[in-house]
Amino acid sequence: MNESIKAKKLNEVKYLFEPKLFTFETKVVSFKKDEIKKGTQFYRIELEDTIFHAKGGGQPNDIGKITSLEESDPNLQAEFIVQEVIADLQQNSIYHLGTLKNEQLIFKENQKVNLQIDKDRRELNSRLHSAGHLLSSIVTEGLKLPIVGFKGNHYPKQCFVEFEGVIENLQTQRDQIISKIQNAIDEAIANKLVLHRQIVSKDKLPEVCYSVPQTVFFDPVQVVSIGDFKGNICGGTHVEHIGEIGKLVIKKINQKKSVTRISYDIVD
Ligand SMILES: [Zn+2]
Numbered sequence: 001m002n003e004s005i006k007a008k009k010l011n012e013v014k015y016l017f018e019p020k021l022f023t024f025e026t027k028v029v030s031f032k033k034d035e036i037k038k039g040t041q042f043y044r045i046e047l048e049d050t051i052f053h054a055k056g057g058g059q060p061n062d063i064g065k066i067t068s069l070e071e072s073d074p075n076l077q078a079e080f081i082v083q084e085v086i087a088d089l090q091q092n093s094i095y096h097l098g099t100l101k102n103e104q105l106i107f108k109e110n111q112k113v114n115l116q117i118d119k120d121r122r123e124l125n126s127r128l129h130s131a132g133h134l135l136s137s138i139v140t141e142g143l144k145l146p147i148v149g150f151k152g153n154h155y156p157k158q159c160f161v162e163f164e165g166v167i168e169n170l171q172t173q174r175d176q177i178i179s180k181i182q183n184a185i186d187e188a189i190a191n192k193l194v195l196h197r198q199i200v201s202k203d204k205l206p207e208v209c210y211s212v213p214q215t216v217f218f219d220p221v222q223v224v225s226i227g228d229f230k231g232n233i234c235g236g237t238h239v240e241h242i243g244e245i246g247k248l249v250i251k252k253i254n255q256k257k258s259v260t261r262i263s264y265d266i267v268d
Contacts, residue, residue: 005029005110007093008049010235011199011218015051015062019126019197019237022119024051025069031107034097045080045107046095051115053122054087054094058152059129059236061085064117066096068107078105082117087235089217122237129154129236130195130226131248131266136161137229138184139262140210145177147260148211154236160263166255174253181262182250192243193227209233 007029008014014024027048034042045066055061066080079101086095100106107113129152136149140163147163170177198208202219205212209223210230224238225231239245251263 005048007046009092009218010054010087010089010094011221012049013094014049015053015237016197016199016222016235018051019122020240021051022117022122024049024115026050026113026115028107028109028111028113030109040099041103042083042097042099043080043106044095044097046093047113047115050085050094050096051117052082052085052094052096053125053237054085054235056087057129057235058132058154059125060121060155062117062122062125064115066098066107067114067116068105069112069114076105078102078107080107124156125154126237126239127245127266128156128159129234130224130238130242131245131264132159132161133195133224133232133234133238134185134188134226134242134245134248135181135250135262135264136163136232137210137226138188139163139181141229142184142188143180149232150211150213157265159265160261163260163262164258166258166260167253170253170255170260178250178253185248185250188227189242189245189248191227192241194241195238196225196231197238198223198225198231205233 029046031045034044052062064082068078071077080098082096082098084097132152132154139145147165149161149163151162199220200223208231221233223231224234247267254261
């Protein structure tokens with residue numbers, strides 16, 4: 001009888017350690033029917049480990065496919081089209097939602113599978129997400145503006161970082177402030193500063209992070225930092241050095257009550 005296998009915990013999954021792995025072999029922990037959406041049967045699959053980034057922290061989930069490996073005849077291989085990847089905080093694991101290419105070919109527990117993620121989408125998401133970290137570090141630590149990043153959205157065409165605090169003279173000097181941030185970002189990207197990823201225990205966070213949120217769900221947790229700047233807790237995927245981001249453009253700065261939002265995009 002097969003030994004039963006368990007899914008890796010959220011802070012142990014493969015993509016945190018190897019964000020440039022686009023294909024990977026692992027095993028099925030469980031496979032079940034899920035909802036019917038718009039007439040299509042969805043399934044839910046949990047794996048021992050995964051390279052699919054789960055939606056969260058302002059980064060969209062990866063998409064791609066999962067293929068069974070034990071059949072020598074490719075016509076008998078089950079294929080799962082991954083559409084959503086969910087981090088289940090209560091179970092401390094990740095599950096994948098999607099559809100089957102052929103409803104007759106299903107997955108079994110313990111079965112070996114190959115994972116393949118959409119590389120272009122992942123690389124774009126990693127660049128957009130890393131750009132958010134860079135913007136946050138430049139504004140708060142590099143330029144010492146009196147605002148501290150606390151939230152980001154890194155979805156294509158909707159990217160922004162929100163900072164706690166306001167810039168006093170924004171209304172009168174908006175253009176100068178935007179170009180000051182833009183110049184500092186251009187310089188950092190030209191210098192290809194290294195993006196560091198570390199797995200840090202909770203008690204060490206104040207040493208390596210600029211600000212530590214009140215609630216930290218995991219221990220240890222990934223901390224992302226750029227060059228000599230301090231880090232942020234982050235579950236996302238990233239570039240290795242910020243030269244990979246390409247051209248980061250500051251689009252606008254808005255302030256509402258005590259929050260400043262800086263919107264950005266990357267252009268090729
Ligand atoms: Zn992040």
